[in-house]
Amino acid sequence: MPTGKVKWFDSNKGFGFLATDDGQEVFLPSSALPAGVSTVKPGTRMEFGVAQGRRGAQALSVRLLERTPSVARNVRKPAEEMAVITEDLIKLLDGMSNGLRRGRYPDSAHGRKIATILRTVADNLDV
Known part of the structure; x- marks a missing residue:
């Protein structure tokens, strides 16, 4: 074969x-x-x-x-460290949602930072 x-x-x-x-x-x-x-x-x-x-x-x-070994699994952060990052992300998103309720999007620099953090967390979770 x-x-x-x-x-x-x-x-x-x-x-x-x-x-x-x-x-x-x-x-x-x-x-x-x-x-x-x-x-x-x-x-x-x-x-x-x-x-x-x-x-x-x-x-x-x-x-x-x-199977191809997962590169992400070999380099992902420890669960304890991800817990702290996730808690900080929740606080960040909560502050952003307050601004959105008042009709204001975050400025572009702040929005890019939030998007980068979201992608990083997602990459660590998606293996």
Whole structure:
């Protein structure tokens, strides 16, 4: 069976593409993924069968060889530190909501800071 790596996969669209070890592209439908697997990350190594479909090579009966390690999980902050950051974020958002109730958005510099903090917290939670 051929092997390769996931180039990209969009779980919302239900498909992606694999790059075989010899450089070919293979269509990867979500129906070919193993039971219980709904998405795969780029770089995940797989073994798969190939059939020629209407639009070219298509993966069948995919088997995961190794999952790509989560970089975020290896560098995320400890839970105790995230608790403090989350409490500070709540205070920050509460102050911002008071201004919004009075019909005022935060100025652009303050808004950028809030957005940066929100993204950082989200990145630490989404692994």
